[in-house]
Amino acid sequence: MKELKHLNKYFKKYRLKLLLGIVITIVARLFQLVMPSYVNKSISIVEQYIRTEIEKTTAQELLLNYILIIVGAALLSGFFTFLMRQTIINISRYIEYDLKNEIFDHYQKLSLNFYKKHRTGDLMNRISEDVNEVRMYAGPAIMYGIQTLTLFACLIPLMFIKAPTLAAYTLLPLPILSVMIYQISKIIHKRSTIVQQYLSNLSTFTQEVFSGVSVIKAYALEPQTNNELTALAVDGKEKSVSLAKVNAWFFPLMILLIGISNILVIYIGGKQYLAGEISVGLIAEFILYVNMLTWPVAIVGWLTSIVQRAAASQERINEFLKVAPELKNTPxxxxxxxxxxxxxxxxxxxxxxxxxxxxxxxxxxxxxxxxxxxxxxxxxxxxxxxxxxxxxxxxxxxxxxxxxxxxxxxxxxxxxxIGAVPQDAFLFSDSIKNNIKFGKENASDEEIINIAKDAVVHENIIGFSKKYDTVLGERGITLSGGQKQRVSIARALIKKPKIxxxxxxxxxxxxxxEEEILNNLKKASKNxxxxxxxxxxxxxxxxxxxxxxxxxxxxxxxxxxxxxxxxxxxxxxxxxxxxxxxx
Known part of the structure; x- marks a missing residue:
């Protein structure tokens, strides 16, 4: 969890919305707790009517009132659950947005040495897949975690107040569940880290293949590339299956332990009813309590998995965020x-x-x-x-x-x-016009055309069907090497820098x-x-x-x-x- 402390600054930033979401979550669960007690009361009314302790009209009137209360509580619980998702889940999206911006901003500050040591696919995976795993912790995990804590905090004391012996037997499986979750969580964390590292390798491989597809085709390397991807996919499948096997233990264990709790309610509750210690309505109430605990208890495993995966992902994100920029900007x-x-x-x-x-x-x-x-x-x-x-x-x-x-x-x-034209001309997957305007964002069409003429690329551009609006492929693959260089020159010239x-x-x-461009460059670079x-x-x-x-x-x-x-x-x-x- 120490890696996830990095997110505390964002929780602080959105603390008011988060606090509101927590209050709404608690209110939603409190309305949910109304139903079991009124089911108990409804059954008691039926029992009293059977024993002729109350009249039929009175029983019907009371049953109708109780049903209306149950329905009203359910509607209010649903309404507040909707508000809960609108607050806490939205916060997770805000945090996702902020974290991606933080990572991207940090990436831009890092020197070229950093990019020589790390592959593009890995960088992309950390800002996409890893951030998404962290978002699940900042949203669903917190939302369902608060729900679970609220139910446990309210329901367990309530059960002990109403029937201590029955409550003790009913909740007996929970400590066993806690120990199992703790042991399995450690394995999940380890295997989640391995899976995320694999996803980075997969992203890197596919990104390099798509970028170098012309070389692969030229050398007829498709079968070899396919074999490499197959080997990578098989390795990834084994890692993912390994993680899935551990995750697969959670829900069966939850259902088993909840089932045992239901059996204990019926058996122990039945014995107490026969002894005249509790009513049938209370047994029904406890069965509803147990089933209300089914999802929270079952979700503990899922929440643990989310937190462990988020911790593994945040650790990978923090690894790069901790890299200090080599170039210190102290103007x-x-x-x-x-x-x-x-x-x-x-x-x-x-x-x-x-x-x-x-x-x-x-x-x-x-x-x-x-x-x-x-x-x-x-x-x-x-x-x-x-x-x-x-x-x-x-x-x-x-x-x-x-x-x-x-x-x-x-x-x-x-x-x-500075207006720089690198040796390896790099153009973005955008229109030719926008690639030239990269040097001057507010450049007019006339300026762009004049600069393109200076770079001796205008005639090439107007030969395309969409002229300056022609959208280039990745890294400018649509253009020849000479055309890419000349568009890069136009981009530098339109900037009109000092150097x-x-x-x-x-x-x-x-x-x-070359001679024509050099003559134009001599004019453009005067002074x-x-x-x-x-x-x-x-x-x-x-x-x-x-x-x-x-x-x-x-x-x-x-x-x-x-x-x-x-x-x-x-x-x-x-x-x-x-x-x-x-x-």
């Missing part, structure tokens, strides 16, 4: 970003692989300057852009923006001042289109700081300055003309690509 600099970028002896090592991407790197990009970064694969080019956007913090050294340490800027403001970060974003377009990462000299040659990296170190820097006169990597790459173009 102290509030002035508008202009765009000067300086790296001072920056080194960076990726935590997950241990690879050192940058090694004591220093350079300065002046405000409004365009700088191209070239180098072999793995030389650290993309890492520079990630550090400027503060997706990671440096291992050592310092990055300055406008001569101020990057850590002094508010993360949101920093990233709002542009282009990470090899023209690798999937032909040289002719804006621009960093262009590329493997092509054609993308870099018009930059104000070119940086050449090798194994995280700066080995050359200068303009195209300067570097082309120096022996080294840049000159070799330029002449190699020039000859390839001529061929």
């Amino acid at each position: 102290s600099y509030t002035q508008e970003i202009k765009g000067k970028i300086e790296f001072k002896n920056v080194s960076f090592t990726y935590e997950d692989t241990g690879i050192t991407a940058l090694n004591n790197l220093s350079f300065t990009v002046m405000e409004g300057e365009t700088t191209a970064i070239l180098g072999k694969t793995g030389s650290g080019k993309s890492t520079i852009l990630d550090l400027v956007a503060r997706l990671y913090d440096t291992t050592s050294g310092e990055i300055l923006i406008d001569d101020e340490p990057i850590k002094h800027f508010d993360l949101t403001n920093l990233r709002e001042s 542009y970060l282009f990470d090899d974003c023209l690798s999937a377009v032909d040289t002719e289109t 804006r700081t621009t960093l262009i990462v590329s493997h092509r000299v054609s993308s870099a040659k018009n930059a104000d300055r070119i940086l050449v990296l090798d194994e995280g170190k700066l080995i050359q820097q200068g303009t195209h003309d300067e570097l082309n006169t120096q022996e080294g990597y840049y000159k070799e790459l330029y002449h190699k690509q020039l000859s390839e173009k001529e061929n």
Whole structure:
């Protein structure tokens, strides 16, 4: 239960509604308790009439009154039960909403390292399946738990007041039931955790299969994938059946013990009636009491199962909520970003692989300057852009923006001042228009079209039947690689930020289109700081300055003309690509 303490802040938030729900629940159960005593009184009236102790008209009048009271109490109990569900169950939905928002908000604060270590399916399962299990605890478990406690608190003392001996025999099975529930609950908690972990694995597997379905089809891996899913499903079936076997013990045990209680009422009550100690009406009243206890007692097992499953799920949720964001957002600099970028002896090592991407790197990009970064694969080019956007913090050294340490800027403001086009263009399953508007939410249709023209993707878009309203598949699968890159470029351009970060974003377009886009980018990025990462000299040659990296170190820097006169990597790459173009 200690894991579920996390929900106490939400119970406190909705305490007034919860308190009202508890009062309504108690009132509903109190009206339910009216019926058995009036059934007893009704039977007593019939007995008195049989013994000619009262007249027929009097007996009929009293029976009618008692029946009306029973019906009225039942109607009121039903009405308050309806109100009970409208309060407590609604609270569970509010808590579900708040908890999902809390988890999602926390997910967004976590660094890229976290997402490298955890799979998407597992993250999705914790915010969906696990939260749903917790909601069952925050709603139905509390509602039925209060019902059960109310009935036990009112009914058991009442039974002892009316017939102590009969009550003692009737309730004899309950302690046995409690011990059984305690033992079975421990097993349920353990097996519930295993089942939830399996569901995460299943979500991860299916999510990866659906995302990579084109690769599976291309390599004819359908049979192999199906076999893997079958093995996973069989494993899940065994885990679920294992849990179901334990849960299956509850209701039969409840029914058995309630049945024993009914037999004891009839047998012990019958003996006491024959001895003249109690009336037939009291036996009938006790049978109704026992049957009123049937559902609460039976539900104890179900409630225990809900609580154990919720505790297992909340433990999994808390595991991620306890992960502290690696990037601390402690802003102290509030002035508008202009765009000067300086790296001072920056080194960076990726935590997950241990690879050192940058090694004591220093350079300065002046405000409004365009700088191209070239180098072999793995030389650290993309890492520079990630550090400027503060997706990671440096291992050592310092990055300055406008001569101020990057850590002094508010993360949101920093990233709002940056227009980034990643190497792997990511588009959402939405219309092309909305994907471009992602860079500027209130952009007009005219702005979108003009920007699409700058990104040289307008002609492609109007070729679709629904043009800019064309809805893309997952990750933009509807478009070609070059089209996705150009839509991503349009998304960055429409934002008109102070700093542009282009990470090899023209690798999937032909040289002719590349040249046109570069000319448009030059106009769009005028007076804006621009960093262009590329493997092509054609993308870099018009930059104000070119940086050449090798194994995280700066080995050359200068303009195209300067570097082309120096022996080294840049000159070799330029002449190699020039000859390839001529061929």
